[in-house]
Each structure stands twice: as C-alpha cells, then as structure tokens.
Amino acid sequence: xxxxxxxxxxxxxxxxxxxxxxxxxxxxxxxxxxxxxxxxxxxxxxxxxxxxxxxxxxxxxxxxxxxxxxxxxxxxxxxxxxxxxxxxxxxxxxxxxxxxxxxxxxxxxxxxxxxxxxxxxxxxxxxxxxxxxxxxxxxxxxxxxxxxxxxxxxxxxxxxxxxxxxxxxxxxxxxxxxxxxxxxxxxxxxxxxxxxxxxxxxxxxxxxxxxxxxxxxxxxxxxxxxxxxxxxxxxxxxxxxxxxxxxxxxxxxxxxxxxxxxxxx
Numbered sequence: 185x186x187x188x189x190x191x192x193x194x195x196x197x198x199x200x201x202x203x204x205x206x207x208x209x210x211x212x213x214x215x216x217x218x219x220x221x222x223x224x225x226x227x228x229x230x231x232x233x234x235x236x237x238x239x240x241x242x243x244x245x246x247x248x249x250x251x252x253x254x255x256x257x258x259x260x261x262x263x264x265x266x267x268x269x270x271x272x273x274x275x276x277x278x279x280x281x282x283x284x285x286x287x288x289x290x291x292x293x294x295x296x297x298x299x300x301x302x303x304x305x306x307x308x309x310x311x312x313x314x315x316x317x318x319x320x321x322x323x324x325x326x327x328x329x330x331x332x333x334x335x336x337x338x339x340x341x342x343x344x345x346x347x348x349x350x351x352x353x354x355x356x357x358x359x360x361x362x363x364x365x366x367x368x369x370x371x372x373x374x375x376x377x378x379x380x381x382x383x384x385x386x387x388x389x390x391x392x393x394x395x396x397x398x399x400x401x402x403x404x405x406x407x408x409x410x411x412x413x414x415x416x417x418x419x420x421x422x423x424x425x426x427x428x429x430x431x432x433x434x435x436x437x438x439x440x441x442x443x444x445x446x447x448x449x
Contacts (some may be wrong), residue, residue, distance in 0.1 A: 199231070271409075316380040319414070325341060344361060346361075360442075370439075375427045375438035376427060390406055391404050399431070399432065410445070
C-alpha cells in the first residue's frame with residue numbers, strides 16, 4: 185500500500201509540473217485553454233499531496249533488531265544447560281543389557297550349511313508362453329510387443345494386431361488380427377503356427393474339430409502352467425484356439441485367431 189501511494193504521489197508531482205509549465209507558456213503566448221491547464225495542475229498537486237500523506241501514514245517504522253543477539257545468547261545458554269542435564273542423566277542411568285541374538289536355524293548337509301526355511305518365489309510375473317501370451321502379465325506383453333495403445337484390462341499392441349484382455353493382471357483372452365498386418369490372410373497351417381507363440385509352453389492338445397457352418401476350426405488344449413494362473417477356471421488348465429476363416433471352403437484364408445481360457449468357443 186505504501187509503495188502504491190508513493191507512485192501515485194510521484195505521478196501527481198510530474199503531472200503538476202507538466203501542466204504548470206504548459207500553463208505558463210500558454211499564458212505568455214496568450215493561447216486558449218490556459219485556465220484549464222492551471223486547473224489540471226492544481227488537481228495534480230492535490231493528488232501529489234494526498235498520495236504523499238498516505239505514504240507517510242502507511243510506512244511502518246523500522247523494527248528493533250538490537251535485542252536479537254541477547255535472545256540468541258539466552259537460547260544458547262538454555263541449550264547448554266539442557267545438554268549438561270542430559271549427560272548427567274545418562275551417567276546415572278544403569279546400563280541396559282542387550283538381548284542375546286538367537287542363533288539362526290541351519291541345516292548342515294554334506295558340509296554345506298543352508299537356511300532351514302526359504303520363502304517361495306513369486307512366479308506370477310514369469311513368462312509361461314514362448315513370446316508372451318495366454319496367462320502372462322501386461323508387463324510381459326509390453327516387454328515383447330512394445331507400447332500398449334489400450335488400457336490395463338483391454339490392451340492393444342502393434343496397430344491392433346494383438347488384442348489381449350486381462351483378468352487379475354493376467355491375459356485370459358487374446359485376439360490375433362491378421363487383417364491388421366501386411367498379410368491379412370493366412371493358411372490354416374500358418375495361422376496355427378502363429379498361435380504356438382501365444383499358448384503356454386507345456387500345452388498339450390486334447391482334441392480339435394471343425395465348425396464349417398460358422399467358418400472356424402477349434403482346437404482344445406490343457407496346461408498345468410495355465411492351471412496355476414487360473415485355478416478357478418472350468419475346467420482348470422483348459423483353453424481353446426479358434427482359427428476364423430469366415431465361410432466353408434476358405435479354410436486356408438484365416439483372417440484371425442482367438443485364444444481363450446475354458447473349452448466353450
């Protein structure tokens with residue numbers, strides 16, 4: 185507030201001098217509007233005086249700092265007294281005996297000492313497919329296929345070529361869209377070869393059957409690795425691979441794969 189009042193008073197002073205000089209010059213040359221200039225100069229003078237008065241009223245007196253060294257000395261003395269008291273208390277306190285450390289339980293076998301109990305490793309982040317697929321985590325997919333253009337439940341990789349869906353952080357359904365690649369149609373052999381990269385490493389084929397009226401082939405597998413990831417699936421450890429070709433007679437024009445937990449296509 186005091187700085188603003190000072191600025192206004194300085195502006196008023198400058199305006200007063202400008203209008204006064206112009207009024208005097210106009211009076212000498214007998215120009216019209218000389219009275220107006222003198223009136224403006226008096227108004228500017230009034231603004232200057234008011235601003236200067238306000239500045240003087242709002243300016244705070246300098247704070248006293250001479251007492252600060254004394255306060256600092258007093259605080260230093262109190263700190264020294266406290267430290268002396270604490271050292272005296274430490275001398276009077278009886279020593280506390282440390283509890284004895286219990287020896288670690290070990291089992292010796294043929295000269296090799298090992299710990300008795302070991303924590304089991306967390307295997308949920310381990311990759312169970314050759315390239316990242318059914319039962320794997322989102323981290324595995326991002327590590328193998330790059331940036332995720334979707335979200336944590338419905339991911340999208342490689343321009344919508346790989347579309348995994350996740351349940352409890354693990355892929356339970358994957359769609360492979362050949363139409364999103366430079367080779368939009370694959371033979372049945374090529375398509376099933378691609379599917380091998382997305383299924384668990386220990387997968388064993390149970391059966392396969394054609395559904396020409398629906399334009400697809402279904403292959404059922406079982407896997408112990410997948411059973412560990414989805415123990416509540418029905419039946420546990422079972423999954424299917426569906427190769428879609430659209431219509432009967434075009435079995436070697438597969439345009440997509442669906443890999444999912446369970447045995448219901």
